Every structure is written in structure tokens, then in C-alpha cells.
Amino acid sequence: MPQKYKVFFNHNTLNFVKNYFIVPRGCIAISNPTIDQLRNLVSTYIESDTRDQIYILCSDVKATWKIFTALFKKKKAAGGLVVNENRQWLLIKRKGLWDLPKGHIEKGEKTRQAALREVEEECGISQLTIDYKINKTYHTYKIKQSLILKPTTWYLMKHKGNEMPTPQTKEGISKAIWIDAEELESYCKKAFPSIKSVIKRATGFDAAFLTEAN
Template identity: 45%
Template sequence: MYKVFVKEVAIIVTSDKNAFKDHNTFNIKKVNFEDLIKKIEKKEITNVVLYSKNESKLLKRLHKLLPVVVAGGGLVLNQDNDFLFIHRNGKWDLPKGKAEKGESIEQTSIREVEEETGVRRLEITNYLGHTYHTFSRKGKVKLKLTHWFIMETDFNKKLKPQKKEGIDKAVWLNKEMATIALKESYANIRELFPDDMLLDNVR
């Protein structure tokens, strides 16, 4: 099973449609995905399942629906166990960005976190997982696949938000502040945080 986020709505992509009987189910091979996204954005439909009987082909069929943009990002902790957040377009987010040719996804993730926040001396400690969400560029809808890594750093100098990317803040937030910030974030970002990292359930 996979989730594709259209703003705050998670489209379930699965081979087990019986587990989601209260959802609107669409055949992944036949669906007009762009029309479906528009209906979700207009709040005309919620609780959506994309279904394919063949589980082994589920991911391949998902990637055929829209052009896929691969990105990498980080859930970064400092020595005080504070989280590194950015603020962009009125929302709290985690630093991430598109992979460049010839980069490993680990290299992409570190580079993008550094560029968007000014942090340095990053060390990847674990792979956190991946998220999917849709976005539009120049009138074209695309699917972003972001690989996320847990990172640590002892960097303690002033952070520098990448303003040309629309980032107005790059800050360290403690557990309490991060819990509050996530309520003004995105559903796919909230899903990245293990429950034991936060003060309460913000999903």
C-alpha cells in the first residue's frame, strides 16, 4: 500500500480494496488521475482508493499516472534533540529538494538541507521512508517522490533560510514547538514523525 497526498487528502494505492470499503474506489489502469486530483482539490470527493489487483505492478502503475520528480530531504536533529524546520508559503515544512543528475539520493538530501537552511556537518543516521504528493508547475501536474533521511549535526551557528526558494525561516524547534508547528504543516510531513518524537498525536 502507498499513499499519495493531494494537499491534506491521502489517496490510498492498494491491491486490497476490501480493506477500504467506505472509500471511493478507482481502477488505477483506467482512472483519469488529473481529473481525480481536481475533484479532490475542489473537495468534491474524499476517501479515495486507487486499486490494482496485481500487487507486484502497483508501484509501476502508480508511476505511470504522472511524471515523477524524485527528491530528497531530511529530518534533522541537533545536539539538543531539536528539529530543523523551514517556513515557506505560510506552512512549516522540512527541507527537501529535487535530485540532480549524477547524485545519489543521500547526496541530494544533504545538499538540499544545506542549501535551504545553511546548516553544515550533517550525518545521515537512518533512512526514514518516502512520501508521495502531487504538485503543479507551469500548469502541469506532477508526482513528487521524496526520500527522507534522519540526520544529525553539531552545527550551532546561525541558520540562513534560502530566500530565493521562498523560505522565510529556518529554525530549530524543540519537541513542544515542533508539535505545535506540525499542526500548521502538511499531512505527509506529519506522517514522518514517530509518535515518541512528539508530545501528542498531531496526525
């Protein structure tokens, strides 16, 4: 499989692909960008509320990705998509959007340990086990004048029991709830594409609301 990378800027997505990739209609294509062009892209989309799909066509995907990521400070994170014994899924609401529990990996902490800890802290539930790694996402944000790239490793987790989650309000979480599988589509309409991509990978959903995360 050809090497490719995807990074999320709020509701915008940058896709780093080989230069022979056929770009879908309606998307933006940029071929072999210079470092200045990459900087301009970051400046344009880091705080944008648009919903663009941008394809970076590269002769060398890995080299271009390395140049791009060097523009940011990196903060590694881990999180989980949790299912309980009733086949219900755990979602949180953070800053008005539906999300999944996640957080920064502490110094000396293993990625899997961080994922479990963050779910426990942000949702107030225990008896969690990791089933498998779902994927890794990359999203960006800005703190003062610093550009941050957050690689987040996601795991499918199982919760033994049916504890009622409690949102960690100090982290900006207003709700933590269990929802039935058939409700995922409705809730994910108000979620970032990065979160939709995790749910799609884990559940196999191919509903229209997830196509933007392909």
C-alpha cells in the same frame, strides 16, 4: 506485509491497498478503478483544498500504481529531518506552512548527497551526517499544464553543534528555526500530511494531529 502506496495531494491522501482492506469510517473507497477514473481523481484533487482520505482498493496494487504514476512527470527529490546536539529539531516555513528542507536530485548526484546538499543550502548549516533513511513520500503538484509526481527520500540527520539556521529566501523559505521536541505537535498543525508522516515515522509520535497521516 501487503504492498501499499500512498500519495499526497496537498491535504488529501490517496492510499493504494489490496481489495480486502477495511476502509476506515468516513473515508472514500474506490474499487479497481479504470484509467479514466484515475485521471478524474487526479483532476479533482491536484489543486483541491479539501482534506479527504481516499482508498483505492486494488486486485493488483503494483499494477494499479504503475498505471497511476504513468499519468505524471516524475521529479525525484531528497531531504532531511535534522536534530542537533540539544535534541532540537529543524523546521522551515515555506509559503506559510511549516516544512522540512528538501529539493530535486541533480543529474549524476546520489540521493544521500542531494539530501545533505539541500539541507545545507536551504538552512545555511553545515556539519551534517545522515543517521538513517526514514521513508519515501510521494506528493503531487501542477506546473502550468504538467502533472508532477515527486518521490522524496527522507533521512534522519544529525547536526554537530548548534549553528543558527538561515532561510534560503530565494526558494520561498521565510523562516528556518530549531524547536524543542515538545513543540513539534503545535508546529505540525500547520504542515502538510506528507511532512507529518515523515516526522511521525522518525519520532514515533502518535498524537492526534498525526492520525491523518497514518
